[in-house]
Amino acid sequence: MATAIGAIEAERMGEARRDLGPLFVGTIFVGSFLLFLVQPMIARMALPRLGGAPAVWNSAMLVYQALLLGGYAYAHGLARLNVRTQSIVHLILLAAAALMLPIGLIGRVPSATASPAFWVPWLLLLSIGPLFFVVAAQAPLIQRWYTAATGGKDPYPLYAASNLGSFTGLLSYPLLVEPRLALAEQSSLWTGGYVLLVVLTLACAAVLPRAGLDTSDAGFSAEAPPTLKQRLWWVLLAFVPSGLMLSTTTYLTTDIVAMPLIWVIPLGLYLLSFTLAFSEGRSIVTGICRLSPVVMLAMGGLSLQNASREPLLAMTVQLLLLFVVAVTLHARMYTSRPAPRHLTSFYLSMSVGGVLGGLFSGLLAPLLFDWTYEHPLLILLAGALVPQAYLFGISERRWEGGRGRRLAITIAYAAIVCAIAWLAIRRPLPWLNTHGSTMGASAIGLITLFCIGRRWPFLIGLAAMVLVFGGWDSIQRTLHPGERYRSYFGIYTIIDEGDIRTLAHGTTAHGIQRLTPGFERELTSYYSPYSGVGQALSRTPEIVGPNARIGAVGLGTGTLACYTRPGQDWRFFEIDPTVVHIARESGAFTFLARCNPDAKIVLGDARLSLAKMPADSLDVLVLDAFSSDAIPMHLLTREAFAIYGRVLAPKGMLLVHISNRFLDLEPVIAAAARDGGWEAARYDDAVQADSGLSRFIFSSNWILMSRDPAVLDQVTSRPPPNGKWRPLKADPGFAGWTDDYSTILPLLKAFR
Structure with a gap:
């Protein structure tokens, strides 16, 4: 009788644990929603002090990533304690951070000589640091609590809910919150969401087992604690998508289209990649991972192409490339995830990689490069990390044999690709002048398609396509000092075309001077006497x-x-x-x-x-x-x-x-x-295209x-x-x- 009662009680507890999913999913969703709602909100509050340069957003992203890393490190430190003790500590910290509500900026303004690269992070850290920090810790903590409360269920799919909440919060601000609410009302909305988060966290804490983590880790890829090599692997897999997300944002806003809110799209796709990569359904992810080398070959070569004439097409290509790379590399992280007891270590490593990627693209690259070279470099690094599988049986048979045979084929392939690239770049034959880049890249891509499955030949082909499609021209411009400048606020290129010299900021001309003697003082571009x-x-x-x-x-x-x-x-x-x-x-x-x-x-x-x-x-x-x-x-x-x-x-x-x-x-x-x-009063001047003035005078x-x-x-x-x-x-x-x-x-x- 006692055995039967025990079995019935165990069955009831199992049903109760199965019903906990919506509670924990909802708690993670709300926390992530608030986390990404506050990012554009606080940036909007800071506009009168920070200005509207795209680089300001990249600096803000560095702060957010650093605080996210701090939150994950805190969650990892708490993992050594009993889950009941974890809940008490975390709830106390949530209450302490609430003292900074309602959310807003500190009352400081920068001096005229203050560097925005350092002043922006300082302002944001002091304004939202504690609140962002404690909310950032929610996702790994609540996932670990879920495993304890459900008797060992896999917590990793809950990370998909976390990123879905992040994506929803990110899009809600420009589409719903900002158009309808003043900043004071936005702050009140966020405060109400924070109160809801505390209530949900209390509910999660209430269902935790008294004895702590009561689960088996069977069935996961890493039973023992992760090795240093595994941690570094996770860091690298997180580094590339994070850096590529910021480099794509910079590339789009600098050289394709400086459309307002453009930064929302790369970040949104980056978050959605986590949702897909960490979901339980794997068929779509498997297909994307298998095709990722093909996508990179078709689109990665365009990473340096001058695409101002087809901005929407170029933007679509870059965003699709980012999404495929992010899904593929995040999926590789998911397949190598450790057991739930090491969950916080996994997320900590992932956060370290994210911060390093952000530092590389947002802080180091503007200091190291005079153009967005970080973008193609990250694409090439992604090419080295995506899984390689032969697409055709004939490709696999061609590479069969010993190491010597494979090395000989690789050298021959590299020689052919380099020869085609040289012809496409130098164009020694007249019939190559018009379509040399397209013809050369097409030939390289077709040959490399049959090399997918072999990492080094694939990388050689990808690098050659980058050089053919604008890479060599960018390198040549870098080798001539004075033609291009890069600062915190953007990339400026000086372009000479005949007797006209133009200062271009991205794809927008910011001034023109005539070089013909006697005409150097002539008023041009948007500032002519006709304007x-x-x-x-x-x-x-x-x-x-x-x-x-x-x-x-x-x-x-x-x-x-x-x-x-x-x-x-x-x-x-x-x-x-x-x-x-x-x-x-x-x-x-x-x-x-x-x-x-x-x-x-x-x-x-x-x-x-x-x-x-x-x-x-x-x-x-x-x-x-x-x-x-x-x-x-x-x-x-x-x-x-x-x-x-x-x-x-x-x-x-x-x-x-x-x-x-x-x-x-x-x-x-x-x-x-x-x-x-x-x-x-408004004045619209119109310069006729056939007047001859349109070469150096713009309608304004x-x-x-x-x-x-x-x-x-x-x-x-x-x-x-x-x-x-x-x-x-x-x-x-x-x-x-x-x-x-x-x-x-x-x-x-x-x-x-």
């Missing part, structure tokens, strides 16, 4: 007098300096010292030297610099501070326009450059004008603003030579941007 800024600056002497005080936010090549007239006082506000070097010291562009060598340059964030200036300090302020097509939101908020209004004289003019490939910024300026009492969109209607009338009443002035079109449904609220979704041209 809105050209018409306003040409009228400045008669509006405010001969001694006008003129400021320009954004230096570029210094083209605007050639509007200088005797007696005027000019100053440029520039955040990037590299741009100052290019415009003033490199000799590549001579606008400043020829037109206004004494112009003052104020280094640092323009909004902070302007806020320190006395009232009535400027008569004209030109706002032209876009990094490629990225938008510095903090320069276009209601509070920012209040600073401009204070600094400008009563008859002052504010000129805002709103040319953008992806966003219609007119509603933002119209709302700011309405709220700040500005009079405003400018908005002129003033508190004095008479000033606006003086500029707009004169018949313009090209284009027309018109009143701003207000959008009644658009509230405008403030430091507390902003969203770009209603401004995307694709949706308007």
